[in-house]
Amino acid sequence: MLKKRSLEVLHAMSGGETVDACRNNPDLDLILMDIRMPGMNGYEATRQIRMFNKDVIIIAQTAFGLHGNRQKSIEAGCNEYLSKPIDKDELLRLMQKHFN
Numbered sequence: 001m002l003k004k005r006s007l008e009v010l011h012a013m014s015g016g017e018t019v020d021a022c023r024n025n026p027d028l029d030l031i032l033m034d035i036r037m038p039g040m041n042g043y044e045a046t047r048q049i050r051m052f053n054k055d056v057i058i059i060a061q062t063a064f065g066l067h068g069n070r071q072k073s074i075e076a077g078c079n080e081y082l083s084k085p086i087d088k089d090e091l092l093r094l095m096q097k098h099f100n
Helices: 015-024 042-052 069-076 088-099
Strands: 030-034 057-062 080-083
Touching: 015 030, 015 042, 030 042, 030 088, 042 057, 042 069, 057 069, 057 088, 069 080, 080 088
Parallel strands: 030 057, 057 080
Antiparallel strands: none
16 A cells, blocks of 8 residues: 555564664655564654654554553654554545645
């Protein structure tokens, strides 16, 4: 779905890889941040990204939609939060909200 709407889609397997990808690609527009990743979790990866990139849109996503996860995601620096399975229409709505 994203490949139809983007010039390029990058994929990272861990929080550290996500931070590096953002640092090495400062023109990124959107990060779909998984909260549970090996090594560094999505909250910490988001906090690190926000140290050097305040503008990229970060949408947290998690399969474990526990009470408080939305608030923790926003506090870490995410712009939005989605629980899995990702609803395609909801993701598109959030993308339109931030990118018109």
